[in-house]
Amino acid sequence: MAGAAVVALLLTGCATPTVPGARPADATTRATPKPTPGQTDIRVIEMVSASYAYDVSDVKEVASHSASVVVATVERIGDRAEFPSNDGSFPETEVIIRVDEKLKGEAPPAGVIIVQGGVVTEQEAFEAMPLERAQKSGLADRSVKERESSLVRFVTAAPADLAVGETYLMMLKTDPERGVYALGADGYAVFRQDGSTFTNMITRQKLTTEDLRDLLG
Incomplete structure (x- = not known):
């Protein structure tokens, strides 16, 4: 079955996330095309596990390994x-x-950050992997039309779950080679504002900006 094939394909080799990056800040975010009947139900593909070089449950560790820490409001999330x-x-x-x-x-720069995960077509997933893996997964046996008409949503093991209009405390990393900013440790690097405090939705830890300044020294 195609769905099972895609799951087997996309979970292979995803145990350790890479440092995410982005397109240039002046690039236009792609809009989701008008769904065809085959795109109405988007399959969700989850990263089965994740590993990090430090203790991501420790706020001080995440902050110290971040290039920048900001309080920011989400204005737009790319559809694709x-x-x-x-x-x-x-x-x-x-x-x-x-x-x-x-x-x-x-x-x-320009308020652009990158978050791991999101929606792509099966065709895009097919094009982004070695042919051998695509053949093993079964995607190579599907037509281009079939792959282009099916969407899949990638979700990390520790999703950030950002929402437009919400304010967060974000701990960001940079990718020097690509010159972009991204969340330092997926959902562990995001604390949602709730009044005067910020809460991490994974660890349930709470802190204020003053707490963080004290941690940073």
Whole structure:
């Protein structure tokens, strides 16, 4: 079955996330095409596990390994994701933020950050992986038309779950080679504002900007 084939394909080799990146800040986010009948139900593909080089449950660790820490409001989330390369890596979605306060480092240029995961077509997934893997998955046996008419949503093991209009404390990394900003450790690097405090939706930890300044020294 095609769905099972895609799951087997997309979960292969995704245990350790790479540092995400982005297109140039002046690039236009792709709009989701008008769904065809075959695109009304988007399959969800989850990364089965994730590993990090430090303790992501420790706020101080995440902050210290981040190039910048900001309080920002999400203004737009791209409808579509893109693969940064054709090596089977996880796709990335562009997010536009308005930086309200800088606590460490600089704000992302033009307010553009990248979040791992998002929606792509089976055809895009097919094109982003080695042919051998595509053949093993069964995607190579499907027609281009079939692959283009089916969407899949990639979700990391620790999703950020951002929402337009919400304000967050974000801990960001940079990719020097691509010159872009991205969440430092997926959902562990995002704390949603709730009054005067910020809460991480994975660990349920709460902190204020003053707490974070103390942690950063």
